[in-house]
Amino acid sequence: MSAQPITLPRPAANGRSCAKFDCLFGAPELSGPSVPFERNSEIYGEGEPADYVYKVIRGAVRTCKNLSDGRRQINGFYFAGDIFGLEGDGEHAWSAEAVVNCKILMVKRSLVMSASQRDAEVGHGLWAATVQELQRAQNHALLLIKSAQERVATFLLELAHRLPCSSAVDLMMSRQDIADYLGLTIETVSRTLTQLQGTSTIELLGARRIVLRNPSVLDTLNS
Amino acid sequence: MSAQPITLPRPAANGRSCAKFDCLFGAPELSGPSVPFERNSEIYGEGEPADYVYKVIRGAVRTCKNLSDGRRQINGFYFAGDIFGLEGDGEHAWSAEAVVNCKILMVKRSLVMSASQRDAEVGHGLWAATVQELQRAQNHALLLIKSAQERVATFLLELAHRLPCSSAVDLMMSRQDIADYLGLTIETVSRTLTQLQGTSTIELLGARRIVLRNPSVLDTLNS
DNA sequence: CGTCTTCTTGAGCCACTTCAAGGTAAGTGG
DNA sequence: CCACTTACCTTGAAGTGGCTCAAGAAGACG
Numbered sequence: 260m261s262a263q264p265i266t267l268p269r270p271a272a273n274g275r276s277c278a279k280f281d282c283l284f285g286a287p288e289l290s291g292p293s294v295p296f297e298r299n300s301e302i303y304g305e306g307e308p309a310d311y312v313y314k315v316i317r318g319a320v321r322t323c324k325n326l327s328d329g330r331r332q333i334n335g336f337y338f339a340g341d342i343f344g345l346e347g348d349g350e351h352a353w354s355a356e357a358v359v360n361c362k363i364l365m366v367k368r369s370l371v372m373s374a375s376q377r378d379a380e381v382g383h384g385l386w387a388a389t390v391q392e393l394q395r396a397q398n399h400a401l402l403l404i405k406s407a408q409e410r411v412a413t414f415l416l417e418l419a420h421r422l423p424c425s426s427a428v429d430l431m432m433s434r435q436d437i438a439d440y441l442g443l444t445i446e447t448v449s450r451t452l453t454q455l456q457g458t459s460t461i462e463l464l465g466a467r468r469i470v471l472r473n474p475s476v477l478d479t480l481n482s
Numbered sequence: 483m484s485a486q487p488i489t490l491p492r493p494a495a496n497g498r499s500c501a502k503f504d505c506l507f508g509a510p511e512l513s514g515p516s517v518p519f520e521r522n523s524e525i526y527g528e529g530e531p532a533d534y535v536y537k538v539i540r541g542a543v544r545t546c547k548n549l550s551d552g553r554r555q556i557n558g559f560y561f562a563g564d565i566f567g568l569e570g571d572g573e574h575a576w577s578a579e580a581v582v583n584c585k586i587l588m589v590k591r592s593l594v595m596s597a598s599q600r601d602a603e604v605g606h607g608l609w610a611a612t613v614q615e616l617q618r619a620q621n622h623a624l625l626l627i628k629s630a631q632e633r634v635a636t637f638l639l640e641l642a643h644r645l646p647c648s649s650a651v652d653l654m655m656s657r658q659d660i661a662d663y664l665g666l667t668i669e670t671v672s673r674t675l676t677q678l679q680g681t682s683t684i685e686l687l688g689a690r691r692i693v694l695r696n697p698s699v700l701d702t703l704n705s
Numbered sequence: 706c707g708t709c710t711t712c713t714t715g716a717g718c719c720a721c722t723t724c725a726a727g728g729t730a731a732g733t734g735g
Numbered sequence: 736c737c738a739c740t741t742a743c744c745t746t747g748a749a750g751t752g753g754c755t756c757a758a759g760a761a762g763a764c765g
């Protein structure tokens with residue numbers, strides 16, 4: 260957990276991030292150390308004080324909640340360039356875990372808050388990041404009323420959109436992660452992927468690499 | 483749609499609103515007219531420019547989306563004291579409709595934005611309102627992975643918490659509204675309510691008034 | 706009182722879950 | 736390099752919770 264020169268990662272593929280807020284994370288006085296987290300390790304737990312705001316430098320993070328009866332819901336996935344851990348009050352409503360080995364930038368929440376008080380533009384950036392998170396949450400809710408095929412299609416398109424362009428989508432997360440994000444079982448996720456492959460809509464290169472052979476079919480399912 | 487003296491309504495029952503942001507809506511230079519909307523009339527449509535921010539003075543509002551195949555999702559309900567219509571970019575992602583006859587306060591979005599630039603405290607209030615909306619959206623997603631009983635129980639508890647205290651919860655919205663909010667059909671909502679009445683957990687006083695006879699049972703379902 | 710809307714109830718069906726078994730890939734020690 | 740282990744993924748068969756279709760009951764309103 261040693262401090263080190265901050266090298267800003269490539270911005271998210273879809274360019275959703277705000278320049279000034281990114282700048283906040285790059286500004287020398289505010290940047291914290293870039294910390295490695297091992298696959299499946301907890302970054303913070305539900306109910307813990309939210310003392311930091313986080314940015315993914317490399318890897319992938321999931322935010323989730325374990326329900327009393329053993330079910331789990333994954334609220335979202337975060338990839339290189341994404342910010343997570345922003346909370347209204349000082350307590351994390353979700354826990355965060357590394358999906359794969361990660362490098363995470365940590366910035367003191369108090370610094371973010373005071374900077375946004377001083378600098379209206381930074382404040383606006385903070386607000387924009389929150390609004391973006393709101394839209395993601397609303398789209399997630401919208402996803403959860405759809406059929407299994409539609410959920411998987413939407414998920415694949417979202418990934419393809421957010422991850423760096425490449426011939427195949429690199430999943431990183433397990434079937435269980437996908438299932439808990441989509442509100443399905445792993446069996447249904449697996450069956451749906453097989454089914455989409457059967458119609459030549461996608462092609463599975465091993466379990467964790469997927470080529471979108473016919474995105475327009477996925478778009479139709481998504482709409 | 484004539485301008486009239488602004489009389490601030492009683493604050494939301496749960497006191498979630500921010501004093502300074504409320505103040506924004508009460509400040510003379512920012513307050514717009516209080517406008518009546520008839521039951522089921524559209525306040526704004528999906529995709530329309532977001533020129534205003536809204537506050538419910540009296541009545542109830544739903545924000546919703548109509549999917550291409552005729553399904554509808556309701557994103558949320560807003561009651562006296564609640565703010566809605568806040569958007570990141572200048573376009574409404576959801577449409578808003580009056581559930582019953584309403585009085586709605588409209589404030590120019592540009593005024594809100596410029597005020598939050600000038601005054602850090604107002605800016606913080608704007609952010610807090612957005613964070614609250616984010617939490618609501620996340621809880622909504624959490625709701626949608628549960629069983630019908632759990633969804634209905636959570637919904638009833640949320641209503642009881644947000645609406646002014648009274649012996650019975652006054653529903654205002656139709657079974658179809660509830661169904662579209664919970665991701666169920668009207669039949670399932672109706673059956674679930676009947677079933678909860680059968681176990682003496684609730685009591686139906688007509689279709690739109692419900693007494694929570696045993697909230698602890700609902701709490702158990704909610705957890 | 707009749708009409709229209711909304712809500713409830715019933716019966717059958719289907720998409721997804723559950724339970725169970727087998728396959729695949731990556732790592733580990735001999 | 737290969738046997739063994741372990742974690743993960745796929746596939747099958749049966750079960751079920753909520754949906755669909757259909758009819759009737761209860762209110763709301765002129």
